[in-house]
Amino acid sequence: MTKRFRRAAALSIALCMLLTLLPAALAAETGLTRAELAVLVYEKFQPPVPEEDPGFTDLEGCTETQRVAISALAAAGVLNGQANGAFDPGGAVTRAQAALILWRALGQPAAGEGAPYTDVPGYAEAAVNALYGRGILTDGDAAEGAFLPDTQ
Numbered sequence: 001m002t003k004r005f006r007r008a009a010a011l012s013i014a015l016c017m018l019l020t021l022l023p024a025a026l027a028a029e030t031g032l033t034r035a036e037l038a039v040l041v042y043e044k045f046q047p048p049v050p051e052e053d054p055g056f057t058d059l060e061g062c063t064e065t066q067r068v069a070i071s072a073l074a075a076a077g078v079l080n081g082q083a084n085g086a087f088d089p090g091g092a093v094t095r096a097q098a099a100l101i102l103w104r105a106l107g108q109p110a111a112g113e114g115a116p117y118t119d120v121p122g123y124a125e126a127a128v129n130a131l132y133g134r135g136i137l138t139d140g141d142a143a144e145g146a147f148l149p150d151t152q
Helices: 003-027 034-045 064-075 095-105 122-133
Strands: none
Touching: 034 064, 034 095, 095 122
């Protein structure tokens, strides 16, 4: 198998896994917390757990599973904390944030065709376009042409 074929196969498998993850992340009626999304993404991608703590100041209320997921995804560059050194594990995840996290978990694939949404903020544009171009986001995810990036 060539390196290119293995990479394509791995991306295809990851996309199939995300088709089950994305509806929970982007359409959960109760909203997902940052810690809950971290666990969902970690369980699908299993990045290595770093030996060093990511240094977030507010993980004391997290379960061990959440701490491991947050640490591994932060070390892999999938999750970011806030400027004050906190992670905000109980904070709600917006649709734009979920799209960014899933896009990073996939290795930041190229944007592909432009999504039909009229309200995607610049910081999430590449992520939303890449997920749309790969069929992870569809026209059915739009509310009359709107992505609703701040919806939790």
